[in-house]
Amino acid sequence: MFDFAIAGVQSPFMLLVLTGFTVGIVGGFIGVGGGYMVTPALIVFGFPGYMASGIDMTHIAGKSVIATVRHRQMGNIDWVLGLAMVGGTMLGVELGVRLLNWAKKLGIAGILLLTCSVVVMLCLFIYTQIETQKAHKKIEKDAEAGITAGREVMVSGIPRFFQSIPLYPIVRCRTARLVISMWVIVLVGICTGTLAGFLGVGGGFVRVPALVYVIGATTHIAVGTDLLEIAVSGGYGAMRHTQMGNVDMIAVMFMIVGAMVGAQFGSIATSFVRGPAIRYILSYSLILATVGACLRLVYMLTGQKYEVLSFFAVVFTLGEMFFLCFFIVSLVVFAVRYRHGKSVPAWIPALVVKD
């Protein structure tokens, strides 16, 4: 047991290291901060709610930097796209926080927040799942016809529409090979930032799909660029939380040590897979988080009578971290087996790259 003097909690520090490690794997792979998983975990470990949010946000800033360094080495970051988006994101976060304060004044913040989470995550899950399954089938069809698919296969036509908007200034994103109006990037930043600020999360689970399906970046570049974005917005959020006294830095230190190893594994794992594999994991993380949020929403709507709902929401959220880690590790194991010519399940070749 370690005595976290500032948080006033006694908890095994290895639990924090393990949480940092698992969320590091997921975050490095799908480009999210993982706030929706870490905050409940910290509350279960005994940290007060406000402290859990602050520790989570501060650890996310550090973890995102670690993952960003690795994604930079693999060429997954478009600096122009990322930096152009930062301004819009910051503005959006501020708008989202004000929207939340307005909801708090009306006394509907809790229910509105959970309803909004459920609707957004469910819509993103459905679209991502349908699109990714189509892309998966296309890769398999191409393979039957003797065509080897590239690293990225996407069938959505939405990015073409947004890329054709002729609003100046037009920016050229060399790494992402995009020519797009600056206003589209800023607008995406504002929208995703507003949702992030309102829901009190880093916003990666909204921004990665937006970068892929609205702007038209490849999934790998969306993941790397989003982590850069999270490092900036997470750093700002961490500063605000620290000033408000919501952060125990020793807890953050233990989590970052675990995240260092996890984020490396998650980031490097992206080099073994095609874009649709990352989108599959992202969509599964969305639906699992939706179920967790749904349970909490029902718990609140029923006047907090059924404690079992709250208990299962926690169990579900914690289980999600381990399930996603297991899925990512399995993908890497299968990718390595496939590279060495060993037998793998039939659905694997379409999702991993041979070299």
Add this chain to the structure above:
Amino acid sequence: MSAEQRKSGAFKFIFWTFLAVLLLFYAWHSYSSGQMINWYYWEAAADGYAVNANTFKEATKEKPVILEIGPHAEITGLQAVPVKKGERLPIGCNGIISKKELEEGKRVKLEDDRIVVMVPMQVKEAKGFKYKDTYKHKGIKTNPWSGAWNVAWVLALGVCLGYSAEGFTDLFGLKLKKIEHYGH
């Protein structure tokens, strides 16, 4: 991978690991010396009484705990120090019982020169999860520079650990190439 690349990987790993260890050592030293806690419980954010909430966590309505009020420089037990908004907090303090709460008299009340604590903890909720809400952290303000300082520390540690890991993989001949995003 050439020996030259491995050598540069080893240098990168040692240099960034050394910096990361320095940053971790600094955090640990700051914590164990009490500087981190001192920065956290910096000044009062409300008029009231500075207390150590750990000392009265066993209090109940049936068995209330009494805090002696006095101008102590350090809180070592069942003591309360009167503070005004913006004043530096005494050593050992980890929360403020505000005047407003004392006037309400639901959880704590003022009797002569003593504070009677009856309900030191309440169950509250955040993001759909229940947690224990105590007087700890209540009415306190952290050092205004601690926000910027802590974020600088976290980001610097992230950079050091990131490059250290990169140096580690380079050292063992696992230098990762840029991913070919386009084409077949």
